[in-house]
Amino acid sequence: MKRISIDPITRLEGHGKIEIFLDGNGEVANAYFQVPELRGFEKFCQGRPVEELARIVPRI
Amino acid sequence: MSKPKVAIYWSAACGGCDVKVLDTNEKILEVAAAVDLVLWPIALDFKYKDVEAMADREIDLCIINGGVRNSEQEHIVKLLRRKSKVVAALGACAISGGIPALANLFDAQSILDYVYHKTASIDNPQGAVPQPEYDAPEGKLSIPKFFESVFALDQIIDVQYFIPGCPPPPSLIAKALVAFIQGTLPPPPATVAGDGSVCDECPRERKREAKVKKWKRISQFTPPADTKKCLLDEGFLCLGPVTQAGCEALCPKANMPCEGCMGKAKGVIDKGAKIVSYIASLTDANTEEEAKAILKDVIDQVGLFYRFDLPKSLIKGRRKV
Numbered sequence: 001m002k003r004i005s006i007d008p009i010t011r012l013e014g015h016g017k018i019e020i021f022l023d024g025n026g027e028v029a030n031a032y033f034q035v036p037e038l039r040g041f042e043k044f045c046q047g048r049p050v051e052e053l054a055r056i057v058p059r060i
Numbered sequence: 061m062s063k064p065k066v067a068i069y070w071s072a073a074c075g076g077c078d079v080k081v082l083d084t085n086e087k088i089l090e091v092a093a094a095v096d097l098v099l100w101p102i103a104l105d106f107k108y109k110d111v112e113a114m115a116d117r118e119i120d121l122c123i124i125n126g127g128v129r130n131s132e133q134e135h136i137v138k139l140l141r142r143k144s145k146v147v148a149a150l151g152a153c154a155i156s157g158g159i160p161a162l163a164n165l166f167d168a169q170s171i172l173d174y175v176y177h178k179t180a181s182i183d184n185p186q187g188a189v190p191q192p193e194y195d196a197p198e199g200k201l202s203i204p205k206f207f208e209s210v211f212a213l214d215q216i217i218d219v220q221y222f223i224p225g226c227p228p229p230p231s232l233i234a235k236a237l238v239a240f241i242q243g244t245l246p247p248p249p250a251t252v253a254g255d256g257s258v259c260d261e262c263p264r265e266r267k268r269e270a271k272v273k274k275w276k277r278i279s280q281f282t283p284p285a286d287t288k289k290c291l292l293d294e295g296f297l298c299l300g301p302v303t304q305a306g307c308e309a310l311c312p313k314a315n316m317p318c319e320g321c322m323g324k325a326k327g328v329i330d331k332g333a334k335i336v337s338y339i340a341s342l343t344d345a346n347t348e349e350e351a352k353a354i355l356k357d358v359i360d361q362v363g364l365f366y367r368f369d370l371p372k373s374l375i376k377g378r379r380k381v
Contacts (some may be wrong), residue, residue, distance in 0.1 A: 001198055010105045013075040015132075021198035029198055036132050036203045038190070040171035041074055042179050044162040046221065048363045053281035055319055056367075059074045059159040 001029065064120035064241070067099035067111070068150075069140055071133035072160045073126030076227040077151040078102040081123075083230040087237070094122075094241045099140075108136065111143060119144040120242050123166055123223075127153040127371070128211040131192075132204035141217040146248075148221035152321050154213040155222050157371035161210040162363065164370045164377030168208045177229060212371045213363035220248035226321035226323075226368055229307050235320065254305030257325040258318050262309035264302055266290040271344035275358045278317065291317045292342065297358065299365075301325075302334045321368050330374045 007017040015037040023029040041060055045053060069076060082103075098119060099106045102169035122144035128134050139246055141147055176182065176189045194201045213219050223236050236252040239245045271294035281296060291298040291312055298356060299315035300309070304325045311318050320331065328334050339358065345351035353357060366373045 003199060007108055008100045008101050010107075011103060012088075013069075013102065019199075019201055021196075025097075030196070032196065032201055034201065034203055036177065037072070038129065038171075038206055039129060039160040040163045040175060041160075041164070043166055043171040044160075046362065047165075048162075049249045049266065049277065049360050052276060054361065056159055056162075059076065059303075 002026070063094060063096045065098045065118060066095040066240075067119045067122040067144065068097070068102075068138065069122065069124045070097060070101060071124065071126030071137060071154070071213075073153050073158075074131035075102060075150070077125035077153075080227040080230050081150075081233055082227075083092075084234040084237070085230070086228075087234040090240070091237050091241065106213045108139075111136075111139060111159060114143050116142050117145050118311040121148065122347060123148045123150050124213055125154050127157045128207070128213065128216050129160060129163075130204035130206050134207075135204075135212075137213060137217050146215075146221070146240075146245075147217065147219050149219045150223045150233070151228050152224060152226035152269040152323060154219075155224055155372075156212050156323055156369035157210045158226060158368050161212075161370045161377075162367065163363065164209045165212060166378065168206055168352075171352045172206065209377055210371055213281055215371065221245065222249070222251040222252070222323075224251060224253050224304055224321075224323045225307060229310070232306055251374075252306075253322065254308075256305045258300035258303045258305055258307065258309050258312070258322065261305050261307070262290075262312045264288055264290045264309075264312055267293050272342045272343075272354065273344050274354055275339070275343070276357075277357050277359070281315070282358075287315070292338075297339070297364065299331075300334065301338055302331050303330050319364065319367055323369060324372075332373060332375070334360065335365045 002022040009016040012039045013033040017034050017036060020031045046057060097112055122140045124137060128137060148363035149155045153160060172189055176184055190203055192202060192205050223232050232252050265288050272295045274295050276295045296317045298319040302325055303318055303320045304322040307322050324331050324352055341353055343354050345354055370377055
């Protein structure tokens with residue numbers, strides 16, 4: 001099965017890659033969009049004073 | 061003569077640093093005319109395999125923003141280091157971990173558990189979590205390994221220049237790029253910023269005799285009628301005294317205490333320790349009880365004092381047990 005990797009996806013904000021699999025006829029059999037990034041704002045915003053979030057989350 | 065080659069890359073970042081490169085406005089056109097950009101994911105369509113195909117040290121200047129959070133970022137920054145003559149760290153995340161490094165207060169597993177199973181907005185009935193490798197019917201897929209903690213760039217590779225800020229002021233980015241093009245960058249390692257601390261650039265005036273009767277949270281802020289009044293004198297925890305100059309005191313000028321995004325001022329070993337020291341000397345207390353009352357609203361010290369530099373601080377992060 002032929003495989004096309006688009007790594008990284010460009011001209012957007014964030015990280016991503018796409019893996020495309022082609023069947024014997026050159027048609028797309030399946031495609032996977034992957035986000036190879038996590039920073040965990042959901043977790044580390046815990047414990048911060050609520051008014052400070054206005055200064056923390058603009059950096060998402 | 062061929063133009064110098066410049067690469068711009070982002071690791072664990074928000075994109076704000078890249079936007080500030082664009083915010084150099086017409087300077088970016090001069091830069092684009094003077095150099096060949098060979099990688100810049102936010103703006104141009106070059107792939108990692110294009111970088112891999114280059115000769116070692118083929119890139120003249122590689123500007124990297126973002127800290128190192130996972131195995132892909134480690135791999136790419138090491139690759140770029142090998143392919144580059146000069147590496148510059150752009151912004152707080154690359155220099156000292158930045159805000160994403162507040163994650164170093166938690167272990168990797170608890171972050172993954174919370175993000176994929178417990179947030180209010182999650183919809184994940186299968187309980188799926190990202191796996192470094194996945195056997196899809198069509199072939200093997202892989203994503204990077206999520207590290208235990210965030211690293212500053214120079215904890216992974218050698219870095220020659222540092223352009224601080226969250227985000228860095230476009231004026232400093234332009235200064236660094238113009239110096240690179242003209243061949244006038246200072247001998248490395250060097251920080252491209254202002255002299256002294258944020259206080260040196262701040263138009264507010266500190267009264268030497270002022271003592272704080274009550275430290276206040278920023279939610280209790282009403283801008284002083286007299287905009288010349290020092291925010292510290294008013295009892296707001298401004299980090300100006302320990303923070304590297306170069307931003308022209310942008311936040312204090314806008315009635316917001318400095319949160320320290322430019323990093324440590326010269327001579328500061330540990331930011332938090334230095335902040336504790338000046339809080340102590342400004343606090344107007346004669347007894348422990350008085351001090352406790354005055355300091356009651358100094359909360360989340362780690363989240364403020366080390367907001368941008370946890371991986372480079374003495375405490376580093378959570379205590380490993």
